Amino acid sequence: MKRNNVFKFGMLINIIPFIIGGIYYNQLPETMATHFDFNNHANGFSSKPMALFGIPMILVLVYILVYFFTSQDPKRSNQNEKVVAFVLVIIPILNLIVSGMIISVNLGNKVDIGLIINIFIGILFMGLGNYMPKIKRNYTIGIRLPWTLDNDYIWDKTHRFAGYIWSIGGGIIYLIAAFFLKDYSHYFIPVIILILTAIPTIYSYMIYK
Numbered sequence: 001m002k003r004n005n006v007f008k009f010g011m012l013i014n015i016i017p018f019i020i021g022g023i024y025y026n027q028l029p030e031t032m033a034t035h036f037d038f039n040n041h042a043n044g045f046s047s048k049p050m051a052l053f054g055i056p057m058i059l060v061l062v063y064i065l066v067y068f069f070t071s072q073d074p075k076r077s078n079q080n081e082k083v084v085a086f087v088l089v090i091i092p093i094l095n096l097i098v099s100g101m102i103i104s105v106n107l108g109n110k111v112d113i114g115l116i117i118n119i120f121i122g123i124l125f126m127g128l129g130n131y132m133p134k135i136k137r138n139y140t141i142g143i144r145l146p147w148t149l150d151n152d153y154i155w156d157k158t159h160r161f162a163g164y165i166w167s168i169g170g171g172i173i174y175l176i177a178a179f180f181l182k183d184y185s186h187y188f189i190p191v192i193i194l195i196l197t198a199i200p201t202i203y204s205y206m207i208y209k
Helices: 003-027 048-071 081-106 113-134 146-150 152-180 182-208
Strands: 031-036 042-047
Touching: 003 048, 003 081, 031 048, 031 081, 042 048, 048 081, 081 113, 113 152, 113 182, 146 152, 146 182, 152 182
Parallel strands: none
Antiparallel strands: 031 042
């Protein structure tokens, strides 16, 4: 599917949270819980218009900016279109998930927000890890370090290595931890993300040197 068509499809998904928000508007409280800790306890609140329409609009703006910057990349031809399509679809899906959870919780339903978000992040890492080795040197998608952007060999080696790390560590291990170590999410999430960022960076720098 062409990038423009993926973008249009994503925009259609982005409309859904606004429709759902309009449907349930009168059933929801004027002040809504919009932020939660790892134990699903609300620790942040917003007005109803902000929760139902402001947050989805912010994600729509992020989506448009991602589309704009990836499309204006001077090395756009090096971007793998499947990677771009994955990114352009995952943001509207995130918008739908976040809005759906906020509305459901404020309607009085019990939702395991931490588990849902962790599953989403795990799938995200698996998807990105799968496509990572297929990305060629560009300025908007990938591990953009001074030495990776300067050299095709370093870029390719880094992204091939990062693909394995992200798929296994960020995907499989993350999903396992999300289910079986749920009570320790506040410990393992930052650690895994730090490892997934640090190891490819160190590896690429070693190649550079």
